[in-house]
Amino acid sequence: MTQDLRKPLDGIRVVDLTRVLSGPFCSMLLGDMGAEVIKVEPPEGGDPVRQQGGMQDGLSWYFASFNRNKKSVTLNLRDAGDMALLRQLIEGADVLVENYRPGVLDKMGLDATTLEQLNPRLVTCSINGFGSSGPYADRPAFDFITQAMSGFMSVNGGADQPPLRSGQPITDLLAGLYAAYGAVNALRARELNGRGQQVESAMMNGILSFMAYLASEHLLTGEIPARTGNDHPLVAPYGLFRARDGEVAVAASNDMVLRRFMRCLELEHLLEDPRFDENAKRTARRNELNTLIDGRMVQDTQAAWIERLNAAGVPSGRVQNLAEALRDPQVMAQEMVIDVPHPGRGAVRMLGFPVKLSETPCEAHLPAPELGQHNDEILGPLRGLQGQS
Amino acid sequence: MTQDLRKPLDGIRVVDLTRVLSGPFCSMLLGDMGAEVIKVEPPEGGDPVRQQGGMQDGLSWYFASFNRNKKSVTLNLRDAGDMALLRQLIEGADVLVENYRPGVLDKMGLDATTLEQLNPRLVTCSINGFGSSGPYADRPAFDFITQAMSGFMSVNGGADQPPLRSGQPITDLLAGLYAAYGAVNALRARELNGRGQQVESAMMNGILSFMAYLASEHLLTGEIPARTGNDHPLVAPYGLFRARDGEVAVAASNDMVLRRFMRCLELEHLLEDPRFDENAKRTARRNELNTLIDGRMVQDTQAAWIERLNAAGVPSGRVQNLAEALRDPQVMAQEMVIDVPHPGRGAVRMLGFPVKLSETPCEAHLPAPELGQHNDEILGPLRGLQGQS
Numbered sequence: 001m002t003q004d005l006r007k008p009l010d011g012i013r014v015v016d017l018t019r020v021l022s023g024p025f026c027s028m029l030l031g032d033m034g035a036e037v038i039k040v041e042p043p044e045g046g047d048p049v050r051q052q053g054g055m056q057d058g059l060s061w062y063f064a065s066f067n068r069n070k071k072s073v074t075l076n077l078r079d080a081g082d083m084a085l086l087r088q089l090i091e092g093a094d095v096l097v098e099n100y101r102p103g104v105l106d107k108m109g110l111d112a113t114t115l116e117q118l119n120p121r122l123v124t125c126s127i128n129g130f131g132s133s134g135p136y137a138d139r140p141a142f143d144f145i146t147q148a149m150s151g152f153m154s155v156n157g158g159a160d161q162p163p164l165r166s167g168q169p170i171t172d173l174l175a176g177l178y179a180a181y182g183a184v185n186a187l188r189a190r191e192l193n194g195r196g197q198q199v200e201s202a203m204m205n206g207i208l209s210f211m212a213y214l215a216s217e218h219l220l221t222g223e224i225p226a227r228t229g230n231d232h233p234l235v236a237p238y239g240l241f242r243a244r245d246g247e248v249a250v251a252a253s254n255d256m257v258l259r260r261f262m263r264c265l266e267l268e269h270l271l272e273d274p275r276f277d278e279n280a281k282r283t284a285r286r287n288e289l290n291t292l293i294d295g296r297m298v299q300d301t302q303a304a305w306i307e308r309l310n311a312a313g314v315p316s317g318r319v320q321n322l323a324e325a326l327r328d329p330q331v332m333a334q335e336m337v338i339d340v341p342h343p344g345r346g347a348v349r350m351l352g353f354p355v356k357l358s359e360t361p362c363e364a365h366l367p368a369p370e371l372g373q374h375n376d377e378i379l380g381p382l383r384g385l386q387g388q389s
Numbered sequence: 390m391t392q393d394l395r396k397p398l399d400g401i402r403v404v405d406l407t408r409v410l411s412g413p414f415c416s417m418l419l420g421d422m423g424a425e426v427i428k429v430e431p432p433e434g435g436d437p438v439r440q441q442g443g444m445q446d447g448l449s450w451y452f453a454s455f456n457r458n459k460k461s462v463t464l465n466l467r468d469a470g471d472m473a474l475l476r477q478l479i480e481g482a483d484v485l486v487e488n489y490r491p492g493v494l495d496k497m498g499l500d501a502t503t504l505e506q507l508n509p510r511l512v513t514c515s516i517n518g519f520g521s522s523g524p525y526a527d528r529p530a531f532d533f534i535t536q537a538m539s540g541f542m543s544v545n546g547g548a549d550q551p552p553l554r555s556g557q558p559i560t561d562l563l564a565g566l567y568a569a570y571g572a573v574n575a576l577r578a579r580e581l582n583g584r585g586q587q588v589e590s591a592m593m594n595g596i597l598s599f600m601a602y603l604a605s606e607h608l609l610t611g612e613i614p615a616r617t618g619n620d621h622p623l624v625a626p627y628g629l630f631r632a633r634d635g636e637v638a639v640a641a642s643n644d645m646v647l648r649r650f651m652r653c654l655e656l657e658h659l660l661e662d663p664r665f666d667e668n669a670k671r672t673a674r675r676n677e678l679n680t681l682i683d684g685r686m687v688q689d690t691q692a693a694w695i696e697r698l699n700a701a702g703v704p705s706g707r708v709q710n711l712a713e714a715l716r717d718p719q720v721m722a723q724e725m726v727i728d729v730p731h732p733g734r735g736a737v738r739m740l741g742f743p744v745k746l747s748e749t750p751c752e753a754h755l756p757a758p759e760l761g762q763h764n765d766e767i768l769g770p771l772r773g774l775q776g777q778s
Binding site: 351 | 398445449455528531539543558568576586591599611619642703722743747
C-alpha cells in the first residue's frame with residue numbers, strides 16, 4: 001500500500017546550482033523527500049567534491065553520500081547557449097537552489113526580477129555565509145569563520161582552554177537544513193498564494209539560532225557565557241563519571257532524575273546533606289560531589305552502570321568514537337547506516353535518513369550521478385525545443 | 390501587498406504536547422511559519438521551563454524565547470474529562486507534536502490506531518532520544534548522552550584533550566528542526582495522498598546525520614577520526630593566527646583561496662617551496678607553516694587583516710563571545726536579535742528568525758502565552774460541544 005503513496009515532494013523539480021557542502025546537503029534533503037533534483041555542474045570536473053576524500057573505483061564516497069537522489073547535467077554557465085538552456089530549466093522548475101556568494105546570481109543575469117519573469121511560481125533558495133544584506137554580505141564565508149564569529153567557539157571548549165571549533169562542519173549543515181525547511185514552507189505558501197518567493201538561509205544566522213538559552217540568559221543579564229567543558233553551567237551532577245573500566249556519561253537533568261541517580265548510587269542521603277541539598281550548592285561544590293559519585297561508580301563496570309541507570313530512568317551512556325557509534329545496535333536498528341548500490345562501482349555505505357516517515361519513508365531511489373549522466377534525459381528535450389524556435 | 394499573502398502554514402493547527410527544549414523548538418519553528426500552535430500544559434506550573442533561567446517580572450526569558458507564536462491551554466491529562474477535550478482538539482488538528490519517551494502516548498490511550506481513527510488526516514510528529522524501535526527505544530535520553538554516544542564528543546576537542554560536549558544543546562535543537570522539516574513534508578504528502586502519517590525525529594539520528602564527510606571517510610577506510618582542535622584534519626593553513634592585538638580565524642579552503650591568502654601575506658613564494666608545495670606537505674608541516682604565517686600576521690592588527698583578507702576573497706574573522714556576536718553589525722542588520730512585546734511584562738529580547746522569506750517573512754505575531762491564557766478561546770467551544778452531546 002505504501003508503494004502507491006506519493007512522496008512528500010513528488011512532482012517537485014529542483015534545479016540545483018550548488019557545490020561542496022551546504023547547498024548539496026539542502027538539495028539532498030529535498031531529494032530524500034522525493035523531489036527530482038537536477039544538479040547542474042560545470043563540464044570540466046563538476047562539483048569539486050567529486051575529487052575530494054577517499055575514492056573507491058574512482059568514486060568519492062563523500063560526493064556519493066551528499067548527492068544521492070540527484071541527477072546530473074553539465075552546463076557551461078559562461079556560454080550563452082548553455083545559459084539559455086539553464087533559463088529553460090528554470091522555467092520548468094519549482095525550486096532553484098544556489099550557494100553562490102550574494103550577487104553572483106545577479107551577475108549571471110539571474111537577478112530576482114528576471115527569475116520572477118521567467119517563472120513567477122519559482123521558489124529561489126539561497127544559502128550563504130552572512131545573508132545578502134548588511135555590512136558583511138559580500139564577504140567570503142566558510143564554516144570555521146562563522147563558527148568563530150557567531151559565538152559558537154566562545155562556548156565550546158574546556159574552562160581553561162582556548163575557543164574551539166566543532167568537530168562537525170556544523171554551520172554548513174545547519175544552513176542547508178534550514179534552507180530545506182524554508183523551501184518546503186515556501187512551496188506551501190505558493191499553493192496558498194499562487195506564486196513563488198525567495199528563501200535565504202545564512203550559516204551565521206543558523207548557528208546563532210542554536211544559542212538557545214545561552215542567548216536568553218545573556219540578553220536578560222548581560223553576562224557573557226563561558227566555556228565550561230563537559231560541565232553544565234546550571235546543573236550538577238552532570239558529566240563523565242569514572243566506572244571501573246571506563247567513563248559513564250550521566251545527566252541528572254531535573255530533581256526527579258537526580259533522586260533516581262543518587263538512589264542507584266546509594267547516596268540518596270547526600271540530598272539531605274546541607275552541602276548538597278540545593279542545585280546551587282551542588283554546582284558550587286561540583287568537584288566535591290563528583291568525587292563522592294566517582295567513589296561509588298568505580299565499584300562496578302561501565303556496562304553495569306549504564307544498564308542499571310537507564311533501567312532506573314537516569315539518562316546515561318558512554319562516549320563512543322565514530323566506529324563504535326556507527327555499529328551501535330541502536331544505530332543499526334534505526335538504519336542510520338545504509339548501503340546504496342552504484343552501478344559499476346559497488347555499494348557505497350553512507351549515513352541514512354534522520355527523519356522517519358511511517359507511510360512515505362525516505363529512500364535512496366537514485367545513487368549519486370555520474371557527471372552529466374542525465375544530459376540526454378533532461379537537456380535533450382530542451383535542445384529540441386531550441387531547435388524548433 | 391505582503392500583508393495580503395498567507396503565511397506558509399496559515400490554516401494549520403498544531404496541538405503541542407511538548408515540554409522543555411526539542412519539542413517546543415519544533416513547534417516554535419512551525420508557529421514562526423504561521424501555524425496556530427496550541428501548547429497543552431499541565432494546570433500546575435505548566436512547562437517546567439516557565440520556572441527556569443533568568444526572570445523579568447515573573448517571566449522566564451528562556452521560556453519566552455522558545456514559546457513565541459503559541460497559545461496555551463491547560464489540561465490535566467490524568468483526568469478523563471480533560472482527556473476527552475484533548476481528543477476533541479486532536480480531531481480538529483492538522484499536526485500533533487509530542488516529545489514523550491516512546492510508548493507514553495500509547496499509555497495515554499493515544500496509540501497510532503486510535504489517533505488515525507480520531508483523525509485520519511493527522512500528522513503525528515514524535516521527537517525522542519533514540520527512535521521508537523531498537524534496543525534503546527525505552528531508554529531515557531538527554532542531549533549530553535546522545536552527544537556522547539553518537540561520536541560527536543569523540544571528534545570535538547583538542548588533540549590532547551578529553552572528548553568534549555558542544556556548548557550548545559545541539560542534539561535537542563537538531564531533533565526539533567528535523568521534526569519540523571518532517572512535519573511540513575508530511576503535510577505536503579497529505580495533500581497528495583489524502584491522509585496523515587507519523588513523523589519521527591530522534592536526537593541520536595539527527596546528530597549522526599551531521600557526521601558528514603567524517604562518516605564517509607570512516608565508512609570507506611575504517612579509520613577512526615580523531616579530535617584535532619582547531620586544525621582541519623585535511624587542510625592547512627587553517628585555524629587561528631596571531632595578529633598584533635588578537636587572533637584572526639582564517640580558512641584557506643581551496644587552492645585559489647590559499648594563493649590569495651599567501652599573496653596577502655607576501656608569502657606566495659612558499660607555495661613553490663618544496664616544504665609546502667602540496668597540501669599533504671602543508672598539513673604534515675602545519676606548525677612550521679603556521680609559525681611563518683604568524684610572523685607576518687603579528688605585523689598588523691586584527692581589524693586590518695580581517696578587512697584585507699576578506700577584500701582579497703579569503704574567509705576570515707575573529708572569535709567573538711556571545712555579547713560581541715549579538716551586537717555585531719551584521720547580526721543586527723539581519724535582525725537576528727528582536728524585541729517582542731509581552732503585555733504587562735515589557736519587551737523580551739530574543740533571537741530572530743534564521744530562515745528569511747521575501748514575501749511571507751516570519752514574524753513574532755504572538756508573545757509567549759501565560760499559562761492557560763487561551764483556555765476560553767480554544768477549549769470553550771469544545772466544552773460547549775460536550776455539553777450538547
